[in-house]
Amino acid sequence: MSEQPPTDLVTMDKIVSLCRRRGFVFPSSEIYGGLGSTFDYGHYGVLAKNNIRERWLRAMVQERDDIVALDSAIILHPRVWEASGHVEGFTDPLVDCRTCKLRFRADKLDDAQCGRKPSKRPGETPDCDLTEARQFNLMFETTVGAVQEAGSRAFLRPETAQGIFVNFKNVLQLARRKPPFGIAQTGKSFRNEITPGNFLFRVREFEQMEMEFFVPPAEAEEWYRYWVDERLGWYLAHGLRRSRLRIREHDAEERSHYSQGTSDIEYLYPIGWSELEGVANRGDYDLNRHTEFSTTKLEFVGQDGERYTPFVIEPAVSIERILVAMLVDAYDEEVVAERERTVLRLHPQIAPIKAAILPLIGKSEDMVAKARALYEELRQRHFVEYDDGGAIGRRYRRQDEIGTPFAFTIDDQTLEDDTITIRERDSLAQERLPIGEASAYLDDALARPWATPKGD
Amino acid sequence: MSEQPPTDLVTMDKIVSLCRRRGFVFPSSEIYGGLGSTFDYGHYGVLAKNNIRERWLRAMVQERDDIVALDSAIILHPRVWEASGHVEGFTDPLVDCRTCKLRFRADKLDDAQCGRKPSKRPGETPDCDLTEARQFNLMFETTVGAVQEAGSRAFLRPETAQGIFVNFKNVLQLARRKPPFGIAQTGKSFRNEITPGNFLFRVREFEQMEMEFFVPPAEAEEWYRYWVDERLGWYLAHGLRRSRLRIREHDAEERSHYSQGTSDIEYLYPIGWSELEGVANRGDYDLNRHTEFSTTKLEFVGQDGERYTPFVIEPAVSIERILVAMLVDAYDEEVVAERERTVLRLHPQIAPIKAAILPLIGKSEDMVAKARALYEELRQRHFVEYDDGGAIGRRYRRQDEIGTPFAFTIDDQTLEDDTITIRERDSLAQERLPIGEASAYLDDALARPWATPKGD
Numbered sequence: 074m075s076e077q078p079p080t081d082l083v084t085m086d087k088i089v090s091l092c093r094r095r096g097f098v099f100p101s102s103e104i105y106g107g108l109g110s111t112f113d114y115g116h117y118g119v120l121a122k123n124n125i126r127e128r129w130l131r132a133m134v135q136e137r138d139d140i141v142a143l144d145s146a147i148i149l150h151p152r153v154w155e156a157s158g159h160v161e162g163f164t165d166p167l168v169d170c171r172t173c174k175l176r177f178r179a180d181k182l183d184d185a186q187c188g189r190k191p192s193k194r195p196g197e198t199p200d201c202d203l204t205e206a207r208q209f210n211l212m213f214e215t216t217v218g219a220v221q222e223a224g225s226r227a228f229l230r231p232e233t234a235q236g237i238f239v240n241f242k243n244v245l246q247l248a249r250r251k252p253p254f255g256i257a258q259t260g261k262s263f264r265n266e267i268t269p270g271n272f273l274f275r276v277r278e279f280e281q282m283e284m285e286f287f288v289p290p291a292e293a294e295e296w297y298r299y300w301v302d303e304r305l306g307w308y309l310a311h312g313l314r315r316s317r318l319r320i321r322e323h324d325a326e327e328r329s330h331y332s333q334g335t336s337d338i339e340y341l342y343p344i345g346w347s348e349l350e351g352v353a354n355r356g357d358y359d360l361n362r363h364t365e366f367s368t369t370k371l372e373f374v375g376q377d378g379e380r381y382t383p384f385v386i387e388p389a390v391s392i393e394r395i396l397v398a399m400l401v402d403a404y405d406e407e408v409v410a411e412r413e414r415t416v417l418r419l420h421p422q423i424a425p426i427k428a429a430i431l432p433l434i435g436k437s438e439d440m441v442a443k444a445r446a447l448y449e450e451l452r453q454r455h456f457v458e459y460d461d462g463g464a465i466g467r468r469y470r471r472q473d474e475i476g477t478p479f480a481f482t483i484d485d486q487t488l489e490d491d492t493i494t495i496r497e498r499d500s501l502a503q504e505r506l507p508i509g510e511a512s513a514y515l516d517d518a519l520a521r522p523w524a525t526p527k528g529d
Numbered sequence: 530m531s532e533q534p535p536t537d538l539v540t541m542d543k544i545v546s547l548c549r550r551r552g553f554v555f556p557s558s559e560i561y562g563g564l565g566s567t568f569d570y571g572h573y574g575v576l577a578k579n580n581i582r583e584r585w586l587r588a589m590v591q592e593r594d595d596i597v598a599l600d601s602a603i604i605l606h607p608r609v610w611e612a613s614g615h616v617e618g619f620t621d622p623l624v625d626c627r628t629c630k631l632r633f634r635a636d637k638l639d640d641a642q643c644g645r646k647p648s649k650r651p652g653e654t655p656d657c658d659l660t661e662a663r664q665f666n667l668m669f670e671t672t673v674g675a676v677q678e679a680g681s682r683a684f685l686r687p688e689t690a691q692g693i694f695v696n697f698k699n700v701l702q703l704a705r706r707k708p709p710f711g712i713a714q715t716g717k718s719f720r721n722e723i724t725p726g727n728f729l730f731r732v733r734e735f736e737q738m739e740m741e742f743f744v745p746p747a748e749a750e751e752w753y754r755y756w757v758d759e760r761l762g763w764y765l766a767h768g769l770r771r772s773r774l775r776i777r778e779h780d781a782e783e784r785s786h787y788s789q790g791t792s793d794i795e796y797l798y799p800i801g802w803s804e805l806e807g808v809a810n811r812g813d814y815d816l817n818r819h820t821e822f823s824t825t826k827l828e829f830v831g832q833d834g835e836r837y838t839p840f841v842i843e844p845a846v847s848i849e850r851i852l853v854a855m856l857v858d859a860y861d862e863e864v865v866a867e868r869e870r871t872v873l874r875l876h877p878q879i880a881p882i883k884a885a886i887l888p889l890i891g892k893s894e895d896m897v898a899k900a901r902a903l904y905e906e907l908r909q910r911h912f913v914e915y916d917d918g919g920a921i922g923r924r925y926r927r928q929d930e931i932g933t934p935f936a937f938t939i940d941d942q943t944l945e946d947d948t949i950t951i952r953e954r955d956s957l958a959q960e961r962l963p964i965g966e967a968s969a970y971l972d973d974a975l976a977r978p979w980a981t982p983k984g985d
Contacts, residue, residue, distance in 0.1 A: 102609060103699070113601040114600040134912075144569065145557065147734055150557070218733070369560040
């Protein structure tokens with residue numbers, strides 16, 4: 074967060090407000106007063122997240138030969154987290170206030186508020202009674218199963234990566250792989266953050282998308298550069314502006330203990346430049362640790378007797394941070410024909426709804442019948458919406474605001490010649506097309522590389 | 530489990546073995562000795578589960594007007610579970626053995642084994658020292674966040690349904706809905722089962738697919754019957770044999786306290802007839818309880834002043850139970866041309882891989898080049914596999930075993946006239962087709978209703 078965002082960037086408040094108003098994201102457990110920094114996703118939020126996940130899996134697995142999918146459990150054997158170093162080292166320093174009972178990050182007291190006098194920092198008021206700083210583990214703990222002993226203590230995974238490392242041997246053997254190859258996983262992870270916040274940016278449960286790419290050690294540096302480029306390219310192909318993305322390489326002091334090199338792909342969020350995705354060269358740290366703790370040798374043995382512990386390159390991101398970046402990047406307000414509109418210029422593959430099917434006059438039975446028939450055809454292939462309620466301009470604006478790239482309007486002329494109007498969200502260009510070609514038009518439009526209307 | 534399965538039914542051991550051998554499902558944390566009844570999904574398992582989820586969401590949301598999607602948090606406000614009745618009543622009776630430290634379901638001692646003498650039941654050996662039965666809550670507990678007090682105790686959700694009920698008002702308002710309408714959700718739930726087992730059938734973390742359908746009370750019975758029929762139809766459309774499915778209606782004593790009617794859609798698993806999916810009429814129990822505990826009125830108010838608390842019809846299932854039913858139903862062994870083959874006759878939409886692209890001779894550069902080009906075309910649209918290793922018969926059998934419905938073979942004739950052989954998994958019929966038509970052939974085959982080769 075080293076630089077201030079430009080003044081034309083949308084504020085986080087506007088994004089939060091749109092998300093709530095249009096049913097993308099709600100504060101969780103709202104009728105019970107909410108649960109800090111926890112969110113539930115409404116219809117459009119679910120569809121957008123599904124699209125992000127599907128596009129990631131497509132790029133990582135479907136369109137490649139060298140990466141397979143995995144879905145490991147959330148509650149793994151507790152020894153996994155000893156081996157990974159999380160039991161010992163996945164901690165933040167915190168202090169408790171004996172007076173107000175709140176907890177604070179000891180290294181972030183300057184950003185915190187006293188529980189009794191929010192205008193003051195903890196420690197600044199006479200009755201603050203802060204403990205010494207101690208290490209607080211960020212893993213959620215729970216107790217599993219049928220045995221009473223201490224051995225039944227378990228953790229919710231704080232990252233999906235370890236589930237991949239402990240399955241390395243299974244994939245090597247059963248999927249008949251040899252390095253370089255990767256294992257990709259999406260799924261919930263949990264971190265008991267002391268100071269969550271900034272909307273979806275730092276939350277306690279989040280959906281990770283991680284891929285561990287196993288390579289011969291001598292090729293690690295090359296593959297590390299490859300994956301930084303590849304992931305940056307993915308964001309550009311999905312519509313994020315180049316000017317709001319940058320690569321920031323960690324210096325040696327900043328890197329995690331296991332890392333031989335880490336680059337953040339940063340996005341210019343409303344809170345400033347911040348990590349969108351991290352790409353790390355984890356070396357052979359993880360496989361060596363699990364070899365040591367499990368006494369199962371995790372290495373590659375070639376048919377010619379070649380034998381080594383692969384290095385691991387890891388691109389890791391959460392769907393939540395991608396969603397926020399895409400919403401921020403897409404958000405626009407403009408005046409068209411003297412009317413304001415809010416429009417989400419989302420990449421068509423990310424947009425929750427691909428097309429709206431609208432009878433110009435909602436009370437015309439003939440228009441409704443044709444619109445319903447088209448809707449029922451298109452929904453076999455895509456998430457589309459039918460809407461016959463209210464003035465057409467208002468219906469267009471509702472679709473603009475959720476980022477629907479196309480609207481198909483059935484009007485008087487449709488009843489004469491079976492053509493419809495296609496309205497394009499960004500350019501507002503309108504063209505006519507035979508109704509029978511609408512489905513192929515939509516398929517083609519979604520398959521094409523997207524020409525962003527947002528500039529660089 | 531009132532009847533024994535027929536002798537031609539595959540055993541669970543064969544399914545477990547196939548799943549492990551072909552990388553559908555592994556025991557979790559295997560290098561650490563495993564974690565009882567927890568599983569990790571390999572490549573084909575992930576793809577099959579994704580297909581099941583996608584088909585469910587398609588039937589529930591994409592192809593309907595009246596149901597929207599939701600994705601609520603796993604860790605909700607703890608009051609949610611007081612209101613739902615789970616804190617008080619989501620329990621099993623258990624006894625501890627002070628000698629062997631194991632826990633047992635008090636109502637299932639007959640099926641349990643003594644920790645010291647597995648041939649005996651608990652209580653049957655002299656040194657067994659069983660406690661009185663007490664109620665054990667099946668919710669996993671954890672501690673959240675920044676406050677030290679007891680209020681930070683929280684639970685991993687044991688069902689996704691409550692996350693839907695607490696968002697009822699949001700959806701009513703923001704998605705502009707009126708009953709009858711539904712909210713659908715998929716996601717992980719967690720139950721600290723005392724006696725998990727039977728492979729994926731009873732596991733501690735599982736992925737639910739639940740839909741809560743809100744209706745005027747007078748229409749509840751009718752909608753309840755509708756959803757039983759609808760869900761049964763979904764299984765038939767996805768290839769399960771009618772003879773292995775049955776509807777079993779709970780009698781009043783068996784029903785949950787909130788239920789005004791429950792039907793199980795049962796499948797004939799290797800362990801006998803058991804619940805695949807439950808469809809329940811939950812009445813107005815849940816919305817009333819959350820109204821009471823949250824003091825937010827959860828009701829429908831119409832524009833004409835009409836006002837009522839909707840009844841809820843709930844079809845609820847886990848992806849794991851569907852996956853096992855589909856694997857069991859699909860599993861077949863047969864002798865073809867004097868050779869045995871194992872084949873998964875999965876519905877093409879459920880099969881993890883849609884087509885295999887195989888150069889007949891893996892060392893023929895020309896065949897490889899044409900096969901790779903076709904593969905790279907098809908993977909834009911589907912999960913497909915390229916394989917040039919080993920004898921063609923062996924490659925066919927590997928694909929049969931993972932349920933790939935089509936194999937496209939590039940052979941000598943392809944080099945002459947650009948036609949390929951299409952081999953169909955179930956009938957083993959082969960036909961030739963121009964290579965340029967393979968993509969459309971596959972699209973069409975996947976879009977068609979499937980004519981099951983399995984009989985009724």
